[in-house]
Amino acid sequence: MQSALINGKKLCCSMLLKNCFRPLSAASGKLTNVEINDKTGVAVLTMNRLPVNGLNLDLLRDLLQSIQEIEKNKCRGLILTSASNTIFSAGLDITEMYKPDQERLKQFWNALQDVWLALYGSAVPTAAAINGHSPAGGCLLASSCEYRVMLPKYTIGLNETQLGIVAPKWFMSTFRNVLPRRIAEQALVQGKMFTSDEALKVGLVDELVASKEEALIKCEKFFASFSKTDPIARYLTKKQLRYNDMKELQDEKVQDVENFVSFVNQPTVQKSLGFYLESLKKKAK
Numbered sequence: 668m669q670s671a672l673i674n675g676k677k678l679c680c681s682m683l684l685k686n687c688f689r690p691l692s693a694a695s696g697k698l699t700n701v702e703i704n705d706k707t708g709v710a711v712l713t714m715n716r717l718p719v720n721g722l723n724l725d726l727l728r729d730l731l732q733s734i735q736e737i738e739k740n741k742c743r744g745l746i747l748t749s750a751s752n753t754i755f756s757a758g759l760d761i762t763e764m765y766k767p768d769q770e771r772l773k774q775f776w777n778a779l780q781d782v783w784l785a786l787y788g789s790a791v792p793t794a795a796a797i798n799g800h801s802p803a804g805g806c807l808l809a810s811s812c813e814y815r816v817m818l819p820k821y822t823i824g825l826n827e828t829q830l831g832i833v834a835p836k837w838f839m840s841t842f843r844n845v846l847p848r849r850i851a852e853q854a855l856v857q858g859k860m861f862t863s864d865e866a867l868k869v870g871l872v873d874e875l876v877a878s879k880e881e882a883l884i885k886c887e888k889f890f891a892s893f894s895k896t897d898p899i900a901r902y903l904t905k906k907q908l909r910y911n912d913m914k915e916l917q918d919e920k921v922q923d924v925e926n927f928v929s930f931v932n933q934p935t936v937q938k939s940l941g942f943y944l945e946s947l948k949k950k951a952k
């Protein structure tokens with residue numbers, strides 16, 4: 668464990684982290700928690716819908732509110748992480764898509780679009796401390812950040828084709844923003860889940876570390892690398908680079924919801940989702 672000397676006392680990183688964090692209460696919903704490091708101005712946004720941080724409508728709404736509050740508070744960085752010790756996020760909550768209430772299904776997809784637009788386009792620098800498995804929607808959130816630090820022995824990837832579903836264009840653009848095109852294409856068509864080591868090798872994550880504490884420190888170090896960079900120039904550069912991906916969704920937001928609703932309601936897709944949910948439940952027994 669890393670440590671530092673403060674006032675002649677040797678403090679471990681967890682003590683350091685605990686000592687200077689204060690909650691951002693306006694941004695802490697039921698399912699997310701935001702703490703700001705008073706010394707660095709960095710916000711840690713923790714998903715807290717246990718056991719697996721399945722992204723349902725409520726968690727997505729809390730996430731959006733938290734991201735917006737972090738932006739409003741002009742934080743120096745946003746670290747996305749999980750309250751679970753083994754799961755970053757299990758991705759979209761499949762129960763939102765299986766035998767869905769049609770109105771809620773639209774709201775659900777709209778909320779996911781808004782979270783992606785807010786996170787991918789955030790003016791605040793973003794990083795993910797991936798402290799557990801991160802399939803599909805979990806991988807989307809992590810890949811939307813600018814930097815990723817992962818713990819060993821977990822998996823990450825866009826596994827949609829394995830569920831019999833197709834990731835929308837903006838999921839794919841997010842992946843392609845991180846991975847070389849050929850690797851992204853192969854992984855997307857296979858629905859490949861990368862181990863932590865594999866993810867590091869292909870560049871899906873930037874660093875591997877042994878603990879969540881170390882991951883948070885590495886993310887803070889990434890933000891510190893901008894200390895000599897003008898924040899507005901930094902943001903405008905990021906915005907330009909991500910502009911086409913975001914514009915594509917902004918222009919087609921309504922159509923994208925309609926496509927999603929129509930796709931999910933197809934009997935074959937419902938059947939695949941049903942089987943998949945069942946297999947998850949059997950595994951849990």
Ligand SMILES: CCCC/C=C\CC(=O)SCCNC(=O)CCNC(=O)[C@H](O)C(C)(C)COP(=O)(O)OP(=O)(O)OC[C@H]1O[C@@H](n2cnc3c(N)ncnc32)[C@H](O)[C@@H]1OP(=O)(O)O
Nearest residue numbers: 719721757758759760761762800802803804833947948951
């Ligand atoms: C057109 C649509 C485009 C977009 C499409 C999709 C994007 C997505 O995100 S789809 C979701 C994809 N996610 C997955 O494939 C992950 C599935 N889950 C797992 O692989 C494992 O659960 C996981 C590795 C995350 C965790 O493993 P464990 O720690 O062993 O936990 P359990 O498997 O026992 O799960 C506990 C509990 O949670 C339920 N669960 C898990 N994932 C989901 C999910 N994504 N949605 C809904 N529910 C989920 C699981 O069934 C267990 O439930 P109970 O049996 O009731 O306890």
